[in-house]
Amino acid sequence: MNIVIIGTGYVGLTSGIGYAKLGNRVACVDIDAEKIAKLDLGHVPFYEIGMTEALHQEQELGSIVFTTDLSAVLGEAEVILLAVGTPSTSTGEANLSFLFQAAKEIGKYLDHEVVIVTKSTVPVGTNRRVLATIQESMNVSGRSDLTSLIQIASVPEFLREGSALKDFMEPERIVVGAEDEVVFAVVEAMHYGIKTTWVKTSIETAELTKYAANAMLATKISFINEIANIAERTGANVRDIAYAIGLDSRIGPHFLQAGIGYGGSCFPKDVSALHQIAGANGYDFKLLAAVIEVNNRQRDLFVKKIQEVLGNLKGRRLAVWGLAFKSGTDDVRESASLEIVRRLYALGADLCAFDPKAEVSARRMLPEGISFASTAIDAAEGADALVVLTEWPEFRDVSFPTLKARMIDPIIFDGRNHLADLSLSKFGFRYYGVGVCPSDRS
Ligand SMILES: NC(=O)c1ccc[n+]([C@@H]2O[C@H](COP(=O)([O-])OP(=O)(O)OC[C@H]3O[C@@H](n4cnc5c(N)ncnc54)[C@H](O)[C@@H]3O)[C@@H](O)[C@H]2O)c1
Numbered sequence: 020m021n022i023v024i025i026g027t028g029y030v031g032l033t034s035g036i037g038y039a040k041l042g043n044r045v046a047c048v049d050i051d052a053e054k055i056a057k058l059d060l061g062h063v064p065f066y067e068i069g070m071t072e073a074l075h076q077e078q079e080l081g082s083i084v085f086t087t088d089l090s091a092v093l094g095e096a097e098v099i100l101l102a103v104g105t106p107s108t109s110t111g112e113a114n115l116s117f118l119f120q121a122a123k124e125i126g127k128y129l130d131h132e133v134v135i136v137t138k139s140t141v142p143v144g145t146n147r148r149v150l151a152t153i154q155e156s157m158n159v160s161g162r163s164d165l166t167s168l169i170q171i172a173s174v175p176e177f178l179r180e181g182s183a184l185k186d187f188m189e190p191e192r193i194v195v196g197a198e199d200e201v202v203f204a205v206v207e208a209m210h211y212g213i214k215t216t217w218v219k220t221s222i223e224t225a226e227l228t229k230y231a232a233n234a235m236l237a238t239k240i241s242f243i244n245e246i247a248n249i250a251e252r253t254g255a256n257v258r259d260i261a262y263a264i265g266l267d268s269r270i271g272p273h274f275l276q277a278g279i280g281y282g283g284s285c286f287p288k289d290v291s292a293l294h295q296i297a298g299a300n301g302y303d304f305k306l307l308a309a310v311i312e313v314n315n316r317q318r319d320l321f322v323k324k325i326q327e328v329l330g331n332l333k334g335r336r337l338a339v340w341g342l343a344f345k346s347g348t349d350d351v352r353e354s355a356s357l358e359i360v361r362r363l364y365a366l367g368a369d370l371c372a373f374d375p376k377a378e379v380s381a382r383r384m385l386p387e388g389i390s391f392a393s394t395a396i397d398a399a400e401g402a403d404a405l406v407v408l409t410e411w412p413e414f415r416d417v418s419f420p421t422l423k424a425r426m427i428d429p430i431i432f433d434g435r436n437h438l439a440d441l442s443l444s445k446f447g448f449r450y451y452g453v454g455v456c457p458s459d460r461s
Pocket residue numbers: 025026027028029030031048049050051054102103104105117118120121138139140141176177178179180284285
């Protein structure tokens with residue numbers, strides 16, 4: 020099929036490469052000319068495992084092209100996929116301006132039958148508004164006779180950064196919200212070759228499903244963080260609790276890692292947006308308000324813990340390991356790690372950070388006074404303590420005797436419990452995790 024993708028970010032690019040791999044012809048469109056120029060030359064503008072190789076493969080086959088000119092590629096399109104960003108507004112709602120701008124642009128040029136597929140995460144009712152916006156724009160451009168040829172489907176994306184391509188090719192489910200059997204068939208055809216569970220439902224249900232999924236995951240994280248805080252106060256170990264409850268198939272082991280809370284480009288904005296959607300529909304979603312509050316408090320508690328152990332942070336040298344919102348990506352959007360770094364900096368700490376992939380993206384978002392090292396060990400040179408904020412696997416492989424020798428004080432604050440099982444006390448470290456007592460080092 021001929022697929023035009025509008026918005027070539029994490030979701031748009033992954034989808035573009037994925038649909039091309041499935042045998043479709045894909046044109047990726049973006050308003051960011053620099054990004055498109057880089058992609059055209061085969062440079063992926065973010066770190067994602069396997070993405071560059073997969074892009075080169077499809078470019079060599081000629082199955083994917085990049086452009087800023089929507090009008091140039093729209094003529095052939097059988098499907099137009101919307102993958103523009105839907106960030107939070109200052110009041111927590113989804114900002115839909117990129118989406119409606121794209122919809123207007125589509126309407127300006129569209130002159131044939133097409134299915135619009137929305138992958139962006141959008142509040143309930145948005146897909147119908149997108150369709151109406153495209154049709155209004157067609158009316159303005161004198162093509163009102165063709166508006167009935169445009170149909171829409173909500174196909175929310177569930178990929179995870181760090182395993183984006185794999186998640187695209189092997190999704191646990193594909194949710195399609197549509198009103199017409201032909202639309203369901205088109206969406207199935209563009210995914211031909213993917214084995215998965217299909218959930219065919221109404222447009223509103225598909226829209227809300229995406230928010231429900233992210234809100235559920237965020238709830239698990241805030242829940243285990245609450246348990247961690249009780250564990251700390253009672254001498255229990257949250258890691259063992261998480262393991263034990265995770266063995267219960269009704270609960271499952273995932274998203275039960277206590278720490279500094281969730282971040283990233285999706286959870287914070289989607290949880291806030293769902294809270295807003297509930298409020299706008301006259302419903303007070305109390306649980307979600309608590310999930311957000313717990314997540315924010317988790318950062319406060321972690322910084323407070325560092326202050327309690329080290330005292331005044333003014334001029335204290337702290338090594339920071341990890342800036343990305345999670346390992347496997349250089350994405351720092353709404354990263355809890357960055358938030359902690361900003362707070363420590365504001366308290367006067369002298370910070371030296373290392374992240375294996377996210378330094379470039381993090382530098383843009385952090386105060387200039389923070390320095391960066393090119394290895395984890397170098398970051399710890401002369402440090403009064405080490406603060407671990409992202410769970411990069413390589414942090415577990417450093418030489419801990421060397422690390423200790425390079426630090427002034429062998430103190431580790433681990434915001435991800437990433438090193439909790441390494442018995443660091445045997446190397447002479449004082450280890451502080453989240454929900455594991457300082458004495459509890461196993
Ligand atoms: N990143 C994820 O892991 C993820 C996972 C699932 C769902 N989502 C959802 O997918 C959507 C996209 O997320 P993302 O992380 O890929 O965003 P992103 O910010 O990485 O990419 C969005 C792209 O859209 C482009 N854009 C904006 N307006 C445009 C327009 N009018 N025409 C053409 N291009 C335009 C931007 O320049 C940008 O390159 C969001 O709704 C997000 O919530 C993201």
